[in-house]
Structures are given as C-alpha cells and as structure tokens.
Amino acid sequence: xxxxxxxxxxxxxxxxxxxxxxxxxxxxxxxxxxxxxxxxxxxxxxxxxxxxxxxxxxxxxxxxxxxxxxxxxxxxxxxxxxxxxxxxxxxxxxxxxxxxxxxxxxxxxxxxxxxxxxxxxxxxxxxxxxxxxxxxxxxxxxxxxxxxxxxxxxxxxxxxxxxxxxxxxxxxxxxxxxxxxxxxxxxxxxxxxxxxxxxxxxxxxxxxxxxxxxxxxxxxxxxxxxxxxxxxxxxxxxxxxxxxxxxxxxxxxxxxxxxxxxxxxxxxxxxxxxxxxxxxxxxxxxxxxxxxxxxxxxxxxxxxxxxxxxxxxxxxxxxxxxxxxxxxxxxxxxxxxxxxxxxxxxxxxxxxxxxxxxxxxxxxxxxxxxxxxxxxxxxxxxxxxxxxxxxxxxxxxxxxxxxxxxxxxxxxxxxxxxxxxxxxxxxxxxxxxxxxxxxxxxxxxxxxxxxxxxxxxxxxxxxxxxxxxxxxxxxxxxxxxx
Numbered sequence: 001x002x003x004x005x006x007x008x009x010x011x012x013x014x015x016x017x018x019x020x021x022x023x024x025x026x027x028x029x030x031x032x033x034x035x036x037x038x039x040x041x042x043x044x045x046x047x048x049x050x051x052x053x054x055x056x057x058x059x060x061x062x063x064x065x066x067x068x069x070x071x072x073x074x075x076x077x078x079x080x081x082x083x084x085x086x087x088x089x090x091x092x093x094x095x096x097x098x099x100x101x102x103x104x105x106x107x108x109x110x111x112x113x114x115x116x117x118x119x120x121x122x123x124x125x126x127x128x129x130x131x132x133x134x135x136x137x138x139x140x141x142x143x144x145x146x147x148x149x150x151x152x153x154x155x156x157x158x159x160x161x162x163x164x165x166x167x168x169x170x171x172x173x174x175x176x177x178x179x180x181x182x183x184x185x186x187x188x189x190x191x192x193x194x195x196x197x198x199x200x201x202x203x204x205x206x207x208x209x210x211x212x213x214x215x216x217x218x219x220x221x222x223x224x225x226x227x228x229x230x231x232x233x234x235x236x237x238x239x240x241x242x243x244x245x246x247x248x249x250x251x252x253x254x255x256x257x258x259x260x261x262x263x264x265x266x267x268x269x270x271x272x273x274x275x276x277x278x279x280x281x282x283x284x285x286x287x288x289x290x291x292x293x294x295x296x297x298x299x300x301x302x303x304x305x306x307x308x309x310x311x312x313x314x315x316x317x318x319x320x321x322x323x324x325x326x327x328x329x330x331x332x333x334x335x336x337x338x339x340x341x342x343x344x345x346x347x348x349x350x351x352x353x354x355x356x357x358x359x360x361x362x363x364x365x366x367x368x369x370x371x372x373x374x375x376x377x378x379x380x381x382x383x384x385x386x387x388x389x390x391x392x393x394x395x396x397x398x399x400x401x402x403x404x405x406x407x408x409x410x411x412x413x414x415x416x417x418x419x420x421x422x423x424x425x426x427x428x429x430x431x432x433x434x435x436x437x438x439x440x441x442x443x444x445x446x447x448x449x450x451x452x453x454x455x456x457x458x459x460x461x462x463x464x465x466x467x468x469x470x471x472x473x474x475x476x477x478x479x480x481x482x
Contacts, residue, residue: 001118002068009054009133013046016068018475025467028422030195034468039064042126047198052077052138055202056131059185067120069093072111077133078158079117080209081107082174084129084181087122092166099168104178106171106212108157128185132206153210171212180205183231192287193238200274233258234268241281245288246308251277285309286322293331295418300327341393342424343400343417344466347385347409355432361408362430365399374399375425377473381433385409388470390423416466424470429477 002019004012010031017024022035033044042060049055081088081101089098090109093116101107111117121127136158184201187194237258241249254277255265269277285307292303304315319327349358358380365378374391387403389396403409 004068004070009046009056010048013044023468024471024475049199052135054133057185058127058129061126062121062123065123069118072115072117075135076115077135079109080132080206082130082177082181084178086125086127088129089120091118104173104175106174106209108169108213110167112166130181130184174212177208192284193242196273230268231272234272242284245285246306249281282318286319289319340390340420340423341396342420343389343396344415345387345412346415347412349383349385350408350410366428369428375423375427377425377429379431379433379473424474
C-alpha cells in the first residue's frame with residue numbers, strides 16, 4: 001500500500017512515480033509518469049486546468065498489485081471517474097472491502113467521513129481511465145473563464161451531497177462517452193495543440209459526466225458532428241497549423257489541403273477544440289509567441305513577423321486577451337527576478353580531479369548561488385559534470401560566465417536554456433553518482449542511459465530531455481538524501 005498526502009494532482013503523480021521507480025516529467029500545469037520496468041508499462045498524465053480542477057489520465061498496465069491510500073484532508077475533492085478498460089477498485093478509508101468500478105459507467109465519489117480514499121488496480125490488465133477532481137472551495141471563488149460555464153452546476157452538486165457521509169454515485173452505463181475518453185487517453189498531438197486539445201476534451205467530458213449525474217436517462221447523448229476518422233483529421237490540421245503558423249494559414253487553404261467541407265471543418269474544430277478555426281489559429285499563434293518570448297532573444301517585432309502577423313498593436317491586443325499581460329510586460333517579467341530561467345550544461349572534469357575538489361565546487365557555488373537566488377543541482381558521473389541552474393536570467397548567465405572561466409571544467413556544452421514556469425529544485429543540491437550508482441539504478445533509470453540520452457541531444461530545441469534527466473535526479477534525491 002502506497003500512502004499519498006499531497007494535495008495536488010501533480011504532487012500525487014510525482015510521489016507515485018517515485019514509488020514505482022518511473023520517470024516523471026513536470027511542466028507548467030502538467031506532469032507525466034512514464035513506466036517501463038518490473039512494476040508495469042505505460043503512462044499516467046496529470047493536468048492542472050485551473051484552481052480546484054485537475055485530471056489524471058491512465059494508460060498503463062501494472063505487472064504487480066498496485067494500491068494507494070490518499071489522505072484528502074487538505075482538499076477533500078469530488079471525483080468524476082470514467083473507466084474505459086481494466087480493473088479499478090475503490091474503497092473509502094473506513095470500508096473493509098474494495099468496490100470494483102465497472103467500465104463504461106459514470107462514477108462520482110467524495111470522502112466525507114474520514115477524508116480518505118484508497119484505489120487498487122488489477123494485475124496485467126490494461127488500465128484506460130480518467131479521474132477528474134473538483135475542489136469546492138477553489139471552484140467557488142475562481143474567476144477562470146475555462147470553468148465559468150460549469151461553476152454553477154458543480155456547486156449545485158456539492159450542495160446536494162450530505163457532508164456527513166461518504167458519497168459514491170454509480171451512474172448508468174455511458175457507452176457514448178467511450179470514444180471521447182479513448183481519444184483523451186490515447187491521443188498525443190504536438191505540444192501546443194496537445195495542451196489545447198486536452199483542456200477542451202477534459203472539460204467536455206466533465207460537462208457530460210455532470211449531465212449524467214443529473215439525469216435518469218439510460219444514456220447521455222453524445223452526438224458527434226464528425227466521424228472518428230474526421231476527428232483524427234482535425235487533430236492533424238491542428239498540428240499542421242502549429243507547424244506552419246508563420247505562413248498565411250487560411251480556412252480555404254485548410255479545406256484544400258485536407259478535403260473537409262467548410263461546415264465539417266468548423267464543426268470539427270468546435271467539437272475537438274471547443275473553438276472556431278479562426279480562434280484556434282489565433283490561440284496557437286499566441287502560444288507560439290509566448291514560447292518565443294520565453295526561450296529566445298527575439299524582439300517583439302521579430303516575434304510578430306515569425307507568427308504570421310503584420311500589426312504589432314493587433315498582436316499586443318490578442319496577447320493581452322489570451323494571457324492578461326502585454327507582450328512587453330511579459331518580456332520584462334522574464335528578465336526580472338520573478339521569472340525562472342533554466343540553463344543545463346555538461347562538461348568534462350579536468351584530468352585527475354579529486355573528490356575533495358568536487359565537494360569544494362559544490363560548497364563555494366552553493367553559497368554564491370544562494371546569494372543570487374539561483375537553485376539547481378550539480379551531478380558528477382564518470383568524469384563528467386551535468387549541472388542545472390535555475391533563477392533570474394541575469395544571475396544564471398552571470399554564474400555560467402564564471403563556470404566557463406573555471407579550469408576544472410573543460411569542453412563545456414550547453415544542452416538547453418530557456419524560461420520555465422516552475423523550478424525543478426527548491427535549493428542547491430549535488431550528487432556524486434560515482435558513489436551512488438547502485439542505489440540510483442535500483443530506484444530509477446540507469447544513469448548511463450540517461451547520460452547517453454542527454455549527450456546525444458546537444459543542443460536541444462526544447463527541454464524534454466533535460467526535464468526527464470533532472471526529474472530522475474530529483475526523484476532519486478527524495479529517496480536517498482546526500
């Protein structure tokens with residue numbers, strides 16, 4: 001039995017990854033557990049959509065019995081669960097036996113008596129399911145436009161639940177939701193398109209599960225305006241837009257390229273992404289602009305041109321509408337102390353470096369980095385250094401400049417640098433994996449494999465590989481403190 005006390009969906013998934021010795025990659029508002037060892041194979045994704053609203057998406061097979069007990073004292077959420085395939089079992093903390101949650105039904109759960117839930121999964125069964133959680137206090141006071149249309153009915157559900165007792169609603173079979181859940185579980189469009197698609201799909205599913213909770217019909221209608229094959233075409237069009245955003249992407253061009261009629265194209269985008277084609281193109285442009293502001297030194301005028309717009313003033317209006325900040329304000333924030341700039345590099349240690357010299361690097365850099373509000377981690381393995389620096393951009397670059405002049409480092413190569421939403425490390429850490437390799441191999445991916453992946457990707461256009469590397473290091477340090 002695995003015990004979880006964390007209040008957020010991403011924290012829960014991080015702890016589960018450590019327990020299973022799985023890779024865990026965290027980004028702003030989402031996390032992914034990747035498992036491929038004796039415990040199982042597959043992935044679980046976590047999405048934080050807004051305050052008080054998150055989702056776990058399971059696409060995984062466990063080779064051993066996996067169960068966990070979750071203390072809900074900090075948040076006490078309402079869960080909306082839909083199981084497509086596999087054995088999923090649930091019990092409240094005071095119950096003696098698990099209740100099997102049958103596939104294709106709508107489940108609504110809330111622990112009221114002792115604020116705890118326990119889940120167990122079948123062995124050698126592919127688990128395909130979604131679990132959406134809602135926290136009443138956060139939903140009640142949020143101003144998020146994403147969930148404003150659901151706010152009233154969610155609060156009505158909380159109002160009708162007796163807070164003195166555990167609540168388990170087992171809805172009637174919802175066959176028509178299966179395709180939607182399968183798309184959520186199995187589809188992996190490109191990064192920007194994927195995020196937009198997931199947000200829309202999860203909110204779509206939640207609205208249908210809420211409807212199922214309030215109705216006594218045998219099934220909730222799910223009248224898709226397009227066929228499944230056309231849904232895949234819409235996702236392909238979304239990826240095409242993302243890759244060609246600097247060009248003149250017009251609706252007429254999309255119709256010619258992909259063979260959908262104007263009605264199918266518009267209704268398909270409304271169904272898949274919850275917005276018109278024009279709105280999707282605009283939102284994709286703004287997401288690309290934000291990424292460029294975070295990860296490049298391009299001027300705002302250069303960014304406007306690179307995303308296929310011609311008017312800087314129009315760009316500013318669209319950016320403000322999407323993110324609540326003008327592009328100039330956002331760029332200034334990135335340069336300020338509030339932003340988190342990451343730089344990951346690798347270097348060869350000087351010939352004959354000693355353990356004492358390595359410790360001296362850590363001691364001196366630790367004091368300097370604390371003064372500059374820079375966190376991160378220094379890893380030494382097989383005569384090489386791998387280091388992540390996180391903090392205000394000017395301070396990170398100042399430290400990197402000093403490292404480049406340090407003769408204890410040779411053949412320095414930058415692997416990735418750019419802005420990210422959260423820090424991977426809350427303080428300054430170091431680990432000498434030459435001394436801890438056996439423990440590391442037992443708790444996560446073998447370090448030589450991670451090292452090979454990292455070295456093969458110099459220089460990265462995105463942070464996916466470095467995120468995986470540092471997530472494994474961080475998880476290891478949570479188990480084996482220096």
